[in-house]
Amino acid sequence: MRITMMACAMAAGLTLGGSLHAHDFQVHDGHCGYSTAYDVQVMPSGIGFHRDAGQPVDVFMHDGHLRVNDREVAVNSEDATRLRDYEQQVRQLLPEVAGIAREGVNIGFAAMRTVLMTFAENDDERRRMVGRLDENHQQALARLDAGLGQGVWKSDDMEAVVEKSVEDSVSDLVSKVAGQAVSAALSGDQSKVAALEARADSLDKSIDREVNKRANELDKRAEALCPRLSSLDALQRQFQFRLQDGSRLQLLAYDNKTNNKKLTPATDSARAGGGESAH
Numbered sequence: 001m002r003i004t005m006m007a008c009a010m011a012a013g014l015t016l017g018g019s020l021h022a023h024d025f026q027v028h029d030g031h032c033g034y035s036t037a038y039d040v041q042v043m044p045s046g047i048g049f050h051r052d053a054g055q056p057v058d059v060f061m062h063d064g065h066l067r068v069n070d071r072e073v074a075v076n077s078e079d080a081t082r083l084r085d086y087e088q089q090v091r092q093l094l095p096e097v098a099g100i101a102r103e104g105v106n107i108g109f110a111a112m113r114t115v116l117m118t119f120a121e122n123d124d125e126r127r128r129m130v131g132r133l134d135e136n137h138q139q140a141l142a143r144l145d146a147g148l149g150q151g152v153w154k155s156d157d158m159e160a161v162v163e164k165s166v167e168d169s170v171s172d173l174v175s176k177v178a179g180q181a182v183s184a185a186l187s188g189d190q191s192k193v194a195a196l197e198a199r200a201d202s203l204d205k206s207i208d209r210e211v212n213k214r215a216n217e218l219d220k221r222a223e224a225l226c227p228r229l230s231s232l233d234a235l236q237r238q239f240q241f242r243l244q245d246g247s248r249l250q251l252l253a254y255d256n257k258t259n260n261k262k263l264t265p266a267t268d269s270a271r272a273g274g275g276e277s278a279h
Helices: 009-015 077-119 123-146 155-187 190-223 226-238
Strands: 002-006 024-028 039-043 046-050 058-062 065-068 071-073
Touching: 039 077, 046 077, 058 077, 065 077, 077 123, 077 190, 077 226
Parallel strands: none
Antiparallel strands: 002 024, 039 046, 046 058, 058 065, 065 071
């Protein structure tokens, strides 16, 4: 999972001729390079893993028992213990991922609110735009809560939900900032241009003060997931059972194939290797 919030300061920077540098707020859930080809659903009755392409298609585990493509897999006592541990760790992990995603959304909308408060020209306009921004914010959080917050991990769906809510708000802000910049430029009034540039300068400092600290803290929180993902990977590598074709069960991988749902973006320091694939 990766959520990138462009807080609209880029639009301000572009329309003001570069007087404001672009802020690209990126909230990662670590830099481990792990990915999964599966959607994940955490339920009281167990944890299900599903994908539309590749084999196995369906994996279900609960209390040391394992089903693959609706067929029970015989496991020894050691693997039963590992499966219980794997299930417990996933149950503990997803709420933390949900919290990180929620804070990522909050940070992005906080940045946009800062832009809005800087460029709104009067109280009526400010109230109207804040109302629309808050509505989009709440919609994004509600959709996250209805999916990931309920133990359902679908990376593509989650990012689409967030991007749609952010896109609507960014569109409003871009129109507002660009409109003011064009108006000031066409008026020929250098005092208006200077005033707008001063707002841009103050925005730069406001975002640094109000948003960047939170984003940095969230990055650290997200990076703390890496050891937990590594623990899951270690467990799957220790499974002694094999699938019908003799391959290992691999629910996490190091590769970054485009058909996988990324749990963490790869970095130069991430291991480039992978494990055996389950076919």
